[in-house]
Amino acid sequence: MSVHEQFAEDLALHALGSLDGSERDALQKHLEECASCRSELELLRGDLSLLALTAAGPKPPARARERLMSAIAREPRLPMAASASEPKQRSWWASFGWPGLRWASAVAVVLVGIGLLWQNSTLLRNLASERARFTDQESKLRQANEVVATLLDPDATRIELVAAGNKPQPRGKAIYQRRTRNLIFFASNLPPLPAEKIYELWLFPANGGPPIPAGLFKPDARGSATVVNPPLPQGVEAKNFVVTLEPDSGSHESPRGTPVIVGVGE
């Protein structure tokens, strides 16, 4: 193999990933045009893989396998179409003796074939449609997961914008879906908790019933807090949500403390 000598050492460095800047750019440009240097780069990577084998020894813990298999189970895939290279079957209809019967058989085979082709194309269309639907849903799910992960990430930066010159006030936002009992609540700018106190979120039912506890929480150092899907009874229509400052101990089934923020409706 004829490797261009001026690139010989850079090829080894590139295989290691330690080439950068103009040297890397020049080599990349050369590799686009030079098949022998590309082959040498692949061989150098092969040499490096042999070096990796000297590290062989330790085995991963069993939990690593469980972790992988759980992650894979969460990312299912639709099976791909079967291979087109199916073995051909021996011709059988030639064994019929009568020419007329052969013709009739041929017509029947053609008709069945047309039927199968039509059925096959319908199935393929359905499969393509299902695939597109799955891909679309997968994409939406990924986006939804990313949104939720960002909303719930304690390390995410949370900055509330208020009218210029105004001091940030305690605020909260409750998003509630009665049918699914899903509730997401975000609070910001809450004052630090006094000793032996805790914040509690309440759902006030539209039917005038007593307030329902919807989660105890403590804000972080910046006064932010999140409550996600607290246990709630089925099918309660919400009239309002309120956050109160409650004693840390004792029962939290009905409000005893003072309201801190109160819902104003949409």
Add this chain to the structure above:
Amino acid sequence: MPSADPNAITSDVALVAASRSGDRGAMAALYDRYSSIVYSVALRVLHDTGAAEDVLQDIFMQLWRNPGAFDASRGNMVAWLAVITRNRAIDALRRRRPENDIEDVVVSVEHDLASEADRSRTMVKVRGALQAMPAPQRSALEMAYFEGLTHSEIAGKTGEPLGTIKTRIRTGLLTLRKVLAT
């Protein structure tokens, strides 16, 4: 040059094809076959079991998501996994975003690595070749490969000229290739 065991290669290819069709069992079989190599390489680079487990997870998840990245016609699986694992581990060590897509990494190995016994024989040969190298050459190669140091960093660390380090790395790799070819 010995040729690879066709059954073993077919088996890897068949497992990748099955995992492409969503067969989790095939993926589990690939994991059982190669997780030890992947984990060992990551651990050797990172010296941290938790970080090595993360790289192990990352490599096999990438294979699950993109099984077509492994081009069986241009190399064997263990060599390819070793190279992409080392690269990912160095990225993790340097706390940088992965620089290369795994499908861009083509690895060509002329040695038979299909079975565990083949790999053990090769490992013994490579270790022997490394031991036989002059210490500065072996050291330059290991610093570049397992510590992810650039040739400039190695030159700075050892006080040797940059050109000397470049030459040592290349000749070290060619020595390995030559020893294994005999």
